[in-house]
Amino acid sequence: xxxxxxxxxxxxxxxxxxxxxxxxxxxxxxxxxxxxxxxxxxxxxxxxxxxxxxxxxxxxxxxxxxxxxxxxxxxxxxxxxxxxxxxxxxxxxxxxxxxxxxxxxxxxxxxxxxxxxxxx
Numbered sequence: 001x002x003x004x005x006x007x008x009x010x011x012x013x014x015x016x017x018x019x020x021x022x023x024x025x026x027x028x029x030x031x032x033x034x035x036x037x038x039x040x041x042x043x044x045x046x047x048x049x050x051x052x053x054x055x056x057x058x059x060x061x062x063x064x065x066x067x068x069x070x071x072x073x074x075x076x077x078x079x080x081x082x083x084x085x086x087x088x089x090x091x092x093x094x095x096x097x098x099x100x101x102x103x104x105x106x107x108x109x110x111x112x113x114x115x116x117x118x119x120x
């Protein structure tokens with residue numbers, strides 16, 4: 001919240017439906033995502049959201065790992081061909097493309113931050 005200048009409570013009411021994936025290094029929380037079943041967040045898609053890596057652990061590649069683990073869990077639970085949709089921060093488009101996501105070019109602002117929908 002502080003790093004992205006979004007000083008507000010992030011209570012969207014979706015946490016109760018999500019599977020929460022937490023990644024630790026040396027007993028410290030290093031990365032996090034939440035995973036949604038198909039239709040729980042986007043109609044016709046499973047989803048990954050709130051993908052975050054602690055700034056002190058970014059040099060270890062945990063961002064990529066948390067996305068890959070999240071996708072693995074989705075495929076394990078909902079099938080290998082389950083479509084996935086995310087709302088990615090625009091500056092991370094290339095990062096997600098390298099993980100197999102396609103840019104829909106549908107842009108939107110969330111809390112003043114440019115985002116784009118991406119699918120896999």
